[in-house]
Amino acid sequence: MLRQSGIGLGMLGLGGLLANETTLSAAEKAANPLAPKSPHFKPKAKRIIHLFMGGGPSQVDTFDPKPALEKYHGQQPSGAGLKTERKTGGLYKSPFKFYKSGKSGIEVSEIFPEIAKQIDDICVVRSMHTDIPNHEPGLLLMTCGNTQPIRPSMGSWLLYGLGSENQNLPGFVVLCPGKPVVGPALWNNSFLPGIYQGCHIQNLDPKKVIDHIQNRYLTSGTQRQQLDLINGLNKLHLERHPGDEQLDSRIQSLEMAFRMQTEATDVFDVTKEPAKIREEYGTGYFADACLAARRLVERGVRMVQVFYGAGQPWDDHSDIEKGHRAKAKDSDKAIAALLRDLKRKGLLEDTLVLWGGEFGRTPTSEGSSGRDHNNHGFSVWMAGGGVKGGLAYGATDEFGFAAVENKVHIHDLHATMLHLMGLDHEKLTYRYSGRDFRLTDVAGVVVKDILA
Numbered sequence: 234m235l236r237q238s239g240i241g242l243g244m245l246g247l248g249g250l251l252a253n254e255t256t257l258s259a260a261e262k263a264a265n266p267l268a269p270k271s272p273h274f275k276p277k278a279k280r281i282i283h284l285f286m287g288g289g290p291s292q293v294d295t296f297d298p299k300p301a302l303e304k305y306h307g308q309q310p311s312g313a314g315l316k317t318e319r320k321t322g323g324l325y326k327s328p329f330k331f332y333k334s335g336k337s338g339i340e341v342s343e344i345f346p347e348i349a350k351q352i353d354d355i356c357v358v359r360s361m362h363t364d365i366p367n368h369e370p371g372l373l374l375m376t377c378g379n380t381q382p383i384r385p386s387m388g389s390w391l392l393y394g395l396g397s398e399n400q401n402l403p404g405f406v407v408l409c410p411g412k413p414v415v416g417p418a419l420w421n422n423s424f425l426p427g428i429y430q431g432c433h434i435q436n437l438d439p440k441k442v443i444d445h446i447q448n449r450y451l452t453s454g455t456q457r458q459q460l461d462l463i464n465g466l467n468k469l470h471l472e473r474h475p476g477d478e479q480l481d482s483r484i485q486s487l488e489m490a491f492r493m494q495t496e497a498t499d500v501f502d503v504t505k506e507p508a509k510i511r512e513e514y515g516t517g518y519f520a521d522a523c524l525a526a527r528r529l530v531e532r533g534v535r536m537v538q539v540f541y542g543a544g545q546p547w548d549d550h551s552d553i554e555k556g557h558r559a560k561a562k563d564s565d566k567a568i569a570a571l572l573r574d575l576k577r578k579g580l581l582e583d584t585l586v587l588w589g590g591e592f593g594r595t596p597t598s599e600g601s602s603g604r605d606h607n608n609h610g611f612s613v614w615m616a617g618g619g620v621k622g623g624l625a626y627g628a629t630d631e632f633g634f635a636a637v638e639n640k641v642h643i644h645d646l647h648a649t650m651l652h653l654m655g656l657d658h659e660k661l662t663y664r665y666s667g668r669d670f671r672l673t674d675v676a677g678v679v680v681k682d683i684l685a
Contacts, residue, residue, distance in 0.1 A: 272655025277619025288547030337623030360627025398533030411543030585618025648677035
């Protein structure tokens with residue numbers, strides 16, 4: 234109303250009254266929202282690789298052995314009847330053997346022989362718990378800090394808080410061959426500026442990794458002239474429509490696409506790695522994605538999420554032995570190679586690696602040999618980036634059903650990860666729709682006992 238009346242003098246007056254240090258700094262940041270920003274305090278980690286096992290790996294078949302399942306196999310003792318999504322039967326012993334590994338002696342399932350060799354660099358958190366035993370809210374809570382869509386993802390929050398060290402690549406990259414349950418909401422920016430959204434890469438073929446990234450007809454200089462003209466027109470329009478976040482995001486995306494020509498196709502081309510390194514990781518999309526993740530963080534990308542397949546691959550309701558063994562065989566070698574490679578290059582000490590799903594699975598059986606979803610207790614593990622290696626933290630009950638000792642909620646996990654990145658989770662906020670939002674909502678405690 235002020236803009237349209239009195240030839241805009243009222244709006245100019247209001248603008249002068251509202252002008253302050255905050256709006257000026259926001260305007261300056263808008264010029265390059267991905268520029269590196271100072272953390273709240275000295276960080277132990279500079280980047281994160283999230284190895285996401287969508288569907289829910291079973292804790293009692295991977296990193297949380299329970300001898301009581303052998304003793305009470307087929308029975309339904311007190312404490313084994315917690316409510317989950319579906320009806321389950323009696324306790325079901327793990328079909329896998331566990332072996333003490335490394336100098337720390339942490340027990341690891343036989344299906345992860347290569348990860349077991351790296352266990353002294355790993356902190357296994359056995360006391361995780363979440364809110365709902367259902368994929369959609371579980372996935373959203375693990376990646377975005379809330380069971381309801383749509384909130385900004387963890388990678389978007391990190392870019393908002395810290396920016397990116399490489400201006401020629403997206404600061405937040407998602408490697409997934411297709412779409413998981415819920416889909417792009419898991420890496421969306423929501424109400425944060427659009428430049429903070431995750432860049433989804435489905436195909437790691439260097440010729441197909443990013444469509445239309447190369448211009449076959451114009452030189453780089455001519456493209457730069459075109460882009461300057463387009464952005465000049467866009468900025469004029471933005472001045473007439475202040476606060477148009479979609480337009481601002483488009484401007485930033487055009488700039489990013491131009492800069493990506495120099496580096497994007499190269500960083501995703503894992504064939505440029507020595508044959509010995511590629512052999513160490515193995516073959517297949519997940520192996521290539523793990524290697525690409527190392528190449529990305531090596532070049533300053535802030536966060537890389539590597540999804541093990543599309544859909545919900547670890548969701549083994551019917552045959553836990555066959556399903557988990559096959560997926561572990563397909564991922565174990567690549568994950569261990571990633572940890573070794575990061576360590577060899579001196580990157581592990583300031584790169585935080587997280588492995589896990591959105592929840593765990595029941596120690597009771599579904600059908601004859603499957604397991605249902607379990608939100609009461611499950612395991613994740615972290616390595617590098619300032620966490621203690623060779624540590625098993627927290628515990629579930631004797632059957633592995635519920636976290637009972639040093640319980641860690643998803644909000645606590647996020648608070649701890651942000652802390653390692655030098656961010657106070659209570660101060661990393663964004664005002665939207667009349668309130669301050671944050672990744673950890675109104676909860677979250679840093680788990681200091683696992684910090685190195």
